Amino acid sequence: MSAPIDTAPYDGAPGDSGESRPLLQLRHLSTDIALRRGTVHALDDVNLEVRPGETLGIVGESGSGKTMTAxxxxxxxxxxxxxxxxxILFxxxxxxxxxxxxxxxxxxxxxxxxxxDPLTSLNPTMRIGTQVAEPLRVHEGVSKAEARARAIEIxxxxxxxxADKIVDDYPHQLSGxxxxxxxxxxxLICSPRLLxxxxxxxxxxxxxxxxxxxxxxxxxxxxxMAVILVTHDLGVIAGRADRVAVMYAGRVVETAPTARLFRAPRxxxxxxxxxxxxxxxxxxxxAGKRLYSIPGLPPDLSRPLxxxxxxxxCRFATPECRTTEVTLSTGEHRYACLHPVTATTTATAVRTVPAPPSAEAPEAATEAILSVRDLVKDYGATTGGLLRASGQVSAVAGVSFEVHPGETxxxxxxxxxxxxTVGRLVVGLEKPTAGQIVLDGTDIATLNRRERRRTHRQVQLMFQDSYAAMNPRMRVDAILAEPLEIQQVGDTSARRARITELLDQVGLSRRVLERYPHEFSGGQLQRLGLARALALQPRLIVGDEPVSALxxxxxxxxxxxxxxLQRELGLAYVFISHDLSVVDYMSDRxxxxxxGKLVEVGPAHDVVRAARHPYTQALIDAVPSVDPEPAAPRENITIRGELPSALNPPTGCRFRxxxxxxxxxxxxxxxxxxxxHQVACHFPLRPEPRTVATPTGVIG
Structure with missing residues (x-):
């Protein structure tokens, strides 16, 4: 067995205090990845440090080098x-x-x-307790019984x-x-100094x-411990990190204390x-403003830069920026930019958003394109090797809502x-147990499989993972032509013209027609997924987490x-997401x-800024804020515990x-x-003004 590691607290170099010395220090770190087509210079001259008890946040786009640093x-x-x-000094x-x-x-x-991804990090054939205890067995040589006891404790x-029961379960038996x-x-089982x-x-x-x-x-x-938190979510960094390092194309381009960076990025x-x-x-x-979209893509790190x-x-770049190598400045707030942002353009403005007026606004005069009434979907549950029926999973329980033309x-x-599940029912991928799904006056819930196929011209689904939704052996031209061929729309020349029109609508070059799905980035794949959904000129698109992985x-x-495209084509969307900020930006209601139940329905502004249901307020309070010092929530509502099983949901209010x-x-x-503004609650919250922090100087 290997000699044990000294577990005494780190006191730094001789003559230094432990708190004054970094626990981890990266000095001019460079990492290469050798591929057949060449060498990718994944990291280039990275300098970072984290001190005992400190959290360092590393943020950036995919390919920026943050995970490669870890x-x-x-x-x-x-x-x-x-x-x-x-x-790599540790x-x-x-x-x-x-x-x-x-x-x-x-x-x-x-x-x-x-x-x-914890599911791929865990061995599906090993019990939880064995996997948690494995570091103890390997590195400290403890007995099996002691390792199990310490696994339960951690x-x-x-x-x-x-915990004493979970140790005998397998990963697939646990929630995310x-x-x-x-x-x-x-x-944490070996009490590390750095996580x-x-x-x-x-x-x-x-x-x-x-x-x-x-x-x-x-x-x-x-x-x-010291913690390095790697994420692309700026809200997570703002609320949890002491300092932030922003990475781009394998380099650190800015680093500063969290509050300072978010209030005045340079x-x-x-x-x-x-x-x-x-x-x-x-x-x-x-309302109505566009998000700023960074043009182009990160550079190819296998080529000289x-x-x-x-x-x-960069919209502020000059010829000098393209030829001059810029290094990080000195001081507490360091950045590598020839034309940094001035403090006046990045201040955080705090404003009070008034509660919505009490008068109820009239309903839209247009007839609903989709009307969902008392929708129910139950699944039969089975247990044991013989798959005996063990009850019903109540996935959707009496859901009703409407969507009007041009509305999200x-x-x-x-x-x-x-x-x-509601999304799959609306597009006809599943048949409801009860209720109505009225699309353009026709209850598609009563149609047989062949009849439902005709409704696909009116409603389409935009998947969360466009790559998984496409046949990897088909080229883009065949992928986009497939729905036209199935619905027998036009002849070959008409279909070719429609495909060209679709590419123009989603902003892709016609040269992509001969490429395969694996040759595209995540954003390009979502554009292709949207193009395919538009192929039959539907009136309604159901987007199931369409941007959650981007x-x-x-x-x-x-x-x-x-x-x-919604404004241009008059599309209606059902936009499904767990990200409230995205839903707020996209939605009218x-x-x-x-x-399985709707607990609150209303205009987006009302629901997000004057929530009536405690569950809605708890969701809002849980959203990470880009303000490192957000205002106190209106109500102190925090959800605890796991979601109850839909196999045996609570009686009465399911949230109780x-x-x-x-x-x-x-x-x-x-x-x-x-x-x-509808709410299903015996004790609805009162609408009050809320203080909201928003960045100023936003480009519309």
Whole structure:
């Protein structure tokens, strides 16, 4: 067995205090990835540090180098990857100069890492307790019984319910939030001094995300750890990090204390990221404004680069920017920009958004294109090897709403609330158990399979993962032509003309017709997905989390495109998302779902800024804010615990088991009441003015 690692607190170099010395310091770090087509210079001269007890946030677009920085520190680079220059100083020692066995032990005990996707990080064939305890068995040589006991203890400390039972479960038996807690427990089991969290909440809804981030904060204080938080979500960074490093094309372009950077960013790339956020233009003064969309794509890091790497995409770039190598300035707020942002253009304005007037606005005069009435969808549940029936899963329970021509109706809620099931029912991919789905006067719920196919001309689905929704063996021309051929629309020349028109509408070159899906970026794939949805000229498009997997800059491009096409073509949208800021930006009206039921429906401004249901308010309070010092919430409503099972939902108000203001009367179901703004709650919140912080100087 290897010699044990010294676990005494790090006191820095001789003569230095532990607090004054960085726990981790990267000096001129450079990392290359060798590929067949050449060498990608993933990191170039990266200088970062994190001190004991501090949280450093690293933010940037995909390909900026933030994850590659974390993997370089942990020694987990992909095949062909290697650190080719610089130092990785941890507790005063350069990991690059130590023997491999010693480095492995340091990284297994003194460092821990939480990966983005907990399901792929866990072994599906191993029980939870075995996986959590594995670092103890490998690095500390403890007995099996002791390892199990310590695994149960660490699972309890990360807030896992029934930890003594969970240790015997497999990963697929846990929810997304519970799997993320397991991964955090694995990283903490050896009490590391440094925790690296790589996009730890990207796939989680806002309430679970808040719980995980608060957990990391609590554990940082309890264990005295340093934390590196890697994310593309600026709101997560603003609310959790002490300092921020903004990365672009393998380099750090700006770094500063969090509050200072968000109140006065200096680099033009940081400014552009903030202006891409939906919350930068929503609210009383943001109606109708466009998100700023960063043009172009990040550079190819396998080719030589000159000057500022952001210059080809920067609206303020000059010829000097394209030829002059810019290094980080000195001081507490460091940035590498020849034409930095002035403080006056990036201040945060605090304004009061008034509560909506009490008078109810009249309903739209136009007839609804979609009318969903008392929609129900139940699934049969089975258990055991013989798949015996064990009950009914209540996925959708009496949902009703309307969508008018040219309108966007947003559906928002936690994972498992039933919003995606509603979307699949509307487009005819599934048949409802009960209720009506009236599309242009026809109840499509009563149609047979062949008859429903004809309704696809009127309603189409835009998938969350466009790549998974496309046949990887088909070229773009065949992918776009397929719905036209199935519906027998036009002849070959007419279809070719329609495909060309679609590419023009979504902003793609006609040269892409001969390419395959794997040759496109995420944003380009979503444009193709939208083009395919538009092929049959539908009146209604259901977007199921269409931008949830995209960076903020690419997200802005897709959202702007969807709004442009809506105005141009008169489209109606059902926009499904767990991101309230995106739903607020896109929607005219919003429906909030919880465990298969609509609990609040109303105009977007009213629902987001004067929520009536405690669940809606809890969702709003859980959304990460780009203001590092957000105003106090109107009500102190925090959701705790896991979503109840739809196999046996609570009686009465389904939210009552997690609601902090529930009383006995909540055991009876409240109706969805109201005219313009409806709420299903025995104790609805009162509309009051709310203080909202928004960036100024936004480009419309």
């Amino acid at each position: 993997l370089s520190v942990m020694g987990l680079l992909p095949s062909g990857g290697s650190v080719v220059g610089g130092q 507790e005063g020692r350069d990991l690059r100069s130590l023997p491999p066995d010693e480095v492995r032990r340091i990284r297994g005990v003194r460092m821990g890492m939480v990966f983005q 699972l309890r400390r990360v807030g896992m319910p029934r 939030g519970m799997r993320q807690r397991v991964v955090i427990a694995m990283a 690296i969290a790589d996009e730890p909440t990207t796939a989680l809804d806002v309430t679970t995300q808040r719980q995980i981030l608060e957990l990391i904060d609590d554990l940082r204080e309890e264990f005295g 680099h033009r790339y940081t400014e552009a990221l903030m202006e891409s956020l939906p919350e930068s233009v929503t609210g009383e003064t943001g 000159n000057g500022c790497r952001f210059a080809p995409r 109706f947003g559906l928002v809620g936690e994972s498992g609330c039933g919003k995606s 960076d903020v800059s690419i997200q802005a491009q897709v959202l702007n495109l969807m709004r442009d 919003i429906g909030v779902m919880y465990l 088991t997690r609601c902090p203001i529930a009383e006995q009367i909540c055991e009876t179901e409240p109706p969805l009441a109201g005219d313009r």
